[in-house]
Amino acid sequence: MAMTDLVMIKTAIEGLKLTSDAFRYLRKVSTESEVIDKINSAVKQVNDAQEAFFNIRETLFTLQEENHALKQSLADVEKWESMLAAYEVVVTEGEGLVFKSKESPLRYACPSCIQIKSIQFLQDKKSPDGSFVCDGCKNSYYINPKKTYRPLNPKTIF
Ligand SMILES: [Zn+2]
Structure with a gap:
């Protein structure tokens, strides 16, 4: 489950990077200020989305680490209980x-x-x-x- 989540997040971040690059290129070649304003607004939204995905990825890493630590302590408790039994x-x-x-x-x-x-x-x-x-x-x-x-x-x- 966690691996596919990470792959999906990576794909989304890469897609947003390509979109951001495309908007930056359009902004460079555009001459009409109305179009440039719309592109700037789109670039900002793409950047916000990238930021959100970075945060999600970080949260996922943290949750995976906590999950690993909890599994380890559960295994320790089970091992102790079976020894004590x-x-x-x-x-x-x-x-x-x-x-x-x-x-x-x-x-x-x-x-x-x-x-x-x-x-x-x-x-x-x-x-x-x-x-x-x-x-x-x-x-x-x-x-x-x-x-x-x-x-x-x-x-x-x-
Ligand atoms: Zn003793």
């Missing part, structure tokens, strides 16, 4: 509130980083408190249950 919010065994992948491999994602549209995986620190750390913001989340150590029975020590 692969996760769900869960409460973990360690009672952390995080995003978890719906499909394998099982992975957890940081809820803070998702707020800024970045999916960052949580890495298992293998610590006794069951926490994982975010690759991005370095926040910790309790994923696995805490390991509880049974106190040693003094009777079995000796």
Whole structure:
């Protein structure tokens, strides 16, 4: 659609240029002032029409650029939403509130980083408190249950 619009505008501008040139030639060769007045009036109208087409062409360019930018941001939003759709919010065994992948491999994602549209995986620190750390913001989340150590029975020590 946009390409044919541009071609039509270009054709119109070229046609008006030829018309303007023809009027200028007539003005040069005319001797009667009444005819010259009419030609001057016609030249002015052709110039106004050219100006209008230049403005239309500029507006069309601007609209095409805006259209391109909007399509790009829509594509970005759709890409983000499809990435986010692969996760769900869960409460973990360690009672952390995080995003978890719906499909394998099982992975957890940081809820803070998702707020800024970045999916960052949580890495298992293998610590006794069951926490994982975010690759991005370095926040910790309790994923696995805490390991509880049974106190040693003094009777079995000796
Ligand atoms: Zn994070």
